[in-house]
Amino acid sequence: MAGAAALFATVSCAPINGPRSTSADSLQAIEADMRAHIAVLASDEFEGRRPGTDGERKTLSYLAREWQEAGLQSATNDPANPWFAPVELALWAQDTSTARFIRDGNEVEVPADQVALFSSGRRTLIEDSPLLYVGKQGTTLEQSELAGRIAVMEWDHPQRNFQRDALLENGAAAVLAIMPDAVSFNEIRQIRANGAYRLADGPGAATLDGIVTADAATTLLGERYSALKEASARAGFRPVNLGVMATLEATSVEAVVQTHNLVAKLPGKVPDSGAVLIMAHWDHFGMCGKVEGEGEDRICNGAVDNASGLAFLTELAVRLSSGRALDRDVYFVATTAEEWGLLGARAFTRDPPLPLESIVAAFNVDTIGLAPRGEAVAILGEGLTLLDPEVNAIIMRMGRRVEARDFAAQFVTRQDGWALLQSDVPTLMVSSAFARPDLMRRYTKGRYHGPNDEIDEVELGGASQDLLLHLEFVRHFGSISAHPGS
Structure with missing residues (x-):
C-alpha cells in the first residue's frame, strides 16, 4: 500500500454518513451505530482483515474515512505517510516438517498428521534433544532447566501464547504444545500453515515450535501422560524429564509484508499538556477456516475480535468530537498484527508519533461485543498503574461495579495494552x-478465531454502556484540572 491517497482512492465502502440519534448518549443509538460499522468490517468483502492483503486496504480505508468524517486528524507526524504508519513484517509460511521420537532406544511411531512444526527461519533443526514436560509453567523456569531441551507444554489455558514465548526466550531448544482436542489442533495448524508474522527488524534467531495432539502425547508416554497432566495442576509441580529424545526439523518460506497502524488524534486546547490514547487492533486471520468441501466458509470475519473494538473507537471519536474540546490531545490508534504477538503495538512503542512519557492514560479495547447491558466491568491491568483510584471512582460514579478480577488478570499479557505497559505507558482495558x-x-x-465469529452473534448491550464509561475516562484524563498529571 502506497499511503493515504491510494487507500482513500481505492476503497469501495462509503463511510456511514447517515444521521445519528440526536441523543449521543442513547444506548440504542450507540448499539445501532456500532453494529453498522461491524457489518462492514466483519463482512466477507473484507476477507478477515489479514495484514498485507486487500482486506487490510479496505479496513484502513474505511476507518480513515470514518475517523476523518468524525473530525480526527492524521497523527503519524510523518508527511510521507499521513494516517498510516508503516510496519514492516517478516512472514514465515510453513513449508516442510519432520519429527522423530526415540524412547528406550526404539523409535516411537507418531502419525505425521498428529504433529505440526513451525520455524521462524528458513530451516531449523533440533537433533537428539530430550523432551521436558513443563505443564503450564514457563515464566518461572530458569535457563539452566530449559537449555538444550524441548519443552512440552499444555495449551488449554489462557496464558498459552505467553507461556510458549517465555519458554523460547528462557532457552528452550523448541516447544511442543499439546492440543486439548482435534478441533484446536486443526485450527492452529490451519492458521499457522498460512504463515506467522514477526517484526522485520526484530530478533534474528530462528525459533522452532509445534503442536501435537493429545493422542500423540499418549502414544509417546502411555498412561503416564494423564498422570503428568493431573500432577502439573497441583502446587509445587516441577518439570519432568520424559525419557524421550526427539529430532525436529522445519523449513519455512520467507516474505516481507508491508502493513500499517492507523494513527489519528482529536487535538486538545492546551499544547504540550500530554495526551490520552485509545487503542484497538484492526487485524484478524483472513482465510483460516477448514478446507473440507466446496462452499465451506473459510473467512474468519472477526466480528467480536476485533471489529467490535474498531466500531467502539469510531463511535467514541464521533461522540468526543461533537462535544467541547478537551485540554489534552486524544490519540486513536488501530494496530496491525496483534494476533501474531502484539506486533503493531510494539512497533508503535518503538517509533511513537509522540513521546510515550507524555501519555497520561491509555485504554485498549478488544473483544468487546459479548456482554449484555447491566453487567459489571473487569479491569485488565489493575494494580499495574497509578490510574486505579481515578478509574475506579469514575466506574462507581457511573453506577458500574468491578468484578472478575482473577479472571481478567489472566488476559493482561494477551492484549495490546501489555506492549504499552512494558514501555511504561499507564494502560488499562476496562471491559464488561x-x-x-x-x-x-x-x-x-x-x-474465537473461527469462521463463525460473525455479526449475528455480537452482543453490544454491555459495549454501549462501556462506551459511555470510556467517554468519562477520556474527559477526565483529558482535563488538566481533573487530572493534573505528573
Whole structure:
C-alpha cells in the first residue's frame, strides 16, 4: 500500500454518513451505530482483515474515512505517510516438517498428521534433544532447566501464547504444545500453515515450535501422560524429564509484508499538556477456516475480535468530537498484527508519533461485543498503574461495579495494552466482556478465531454502556484540572 491517497482512492465502502440519534448518549443509538460499522468490517468483502492483503486496504480505508468524517486528524507526524504508519513484517509460511521420537532406544511411531512444526527461519533443526514436560509453567523456569531441551507444554489455558514465548526466550531448544482436542489442533495448524508474522527488524534467531495432539502425547508416554497432566495442576509441580529424545526439523518460506497502524488524534486546547490514547487492533486471520468441501466458509470475519473494538473507537471519536474540546490531545490508534504477538503495538512503542512519557492514560479495547447491558466491568491491568483510584471512582460514579478480577488478570499479557505497559505507558482495558467469564469461555471455545465469529452473534448491550464509561475516562484524563498529571 502506497499511503493515504491510494487507500482513500481505492476503497469501495462509503463511510456511514447517515444521521445519528440526536441523543449521543442513547444506548440504542450507540448499539445501532456500532453494529453498522461491524457489518462492514466483519463482512466477507473484507476477507478477515489479514495484514498485507486487500482486506487490510479496505479496513484502513474505511476507518480513515470514518475517523476523518468524525473530525480526527492524521497523527503519524510523518508527511510521507499521513494516517498510516508503516510496519514492516517478516512472514514465515510453513513449508516442510519432520519429527522423530526415540524412547528406550526404539523409535516411537507418531502419525505425521498428529504433529505440526513451525520455524521462524528458513530451516531449523533440533537433533537428539530430550523432551521436558513443563505443564503450564514457563515464566518461572530458569535457563539452566530449559537449555538444550524441548519443552512440552499444555495449551488449554489462557496464558498459552505467553507461556510458549517465555519458554523460547528462557532457552528452550523448541516447544511442543499439546492440543486439548482435534478441533484446536486443526485450527492452529490451519492458521499457522498460512504463515506467522514477526517484526522485520526484530530478533534474528530462528525459533522452532509445534503442536501435537493429545493422542500423540499418549502414544509417546502411555498412561503416564494423564498422570503428568493431573500432577502439573497441583502446587509445587516441577518439570519432568520424559525419557524421550526427539529430532525436529522445519523449513519455512520467507516474505516481507508491508502493513500499517492507523494513527489519528482529536487535538486538545492546551499544547504540550500530554495526551490520552485509545487503542484497538484492526487485524484478524483472513482465510483460516477448514478446507473440507466446496462452499465451506473459510473467512474468519472477526466480528467480536476485533471489529467490535474498531466500531467502539469510531463511535467514541464521533461522540468526543461533537462535544467541547478537551485540554489534552486524544490519540486513536488501530494496530496491525496483534494476533501474531502484539506486533503493531510494539512497533508503535518503538517509533511513537509522540513521546510515550507524555501519555497520561491509555485504554485498549478488544473483544468487546459479548456482554449484555447491566453487567459489571473487569479491569485488565489493575494494580499495574497509578490510574486505579481515578478509574475506579469514575466506574462507581457511573453506577458500574468491578468484578472478575482473577479472571481478567489472566488476559493482561494477551492484549495490546501489555506492549504499552512494558514501555511504561499507564494502560488499562476496562471491559464488561471480561467481567463475564462464562460468556468469554463460551466464546473462546466456540467462535474465537473461527469462521463463525460473525455479526449475528455480537452482543453490544454491555459495549454501549462501556462506551459511555470510556467517554468519562477520556474527559477526565483529558482535563488538566481533573487530572493534573505528573
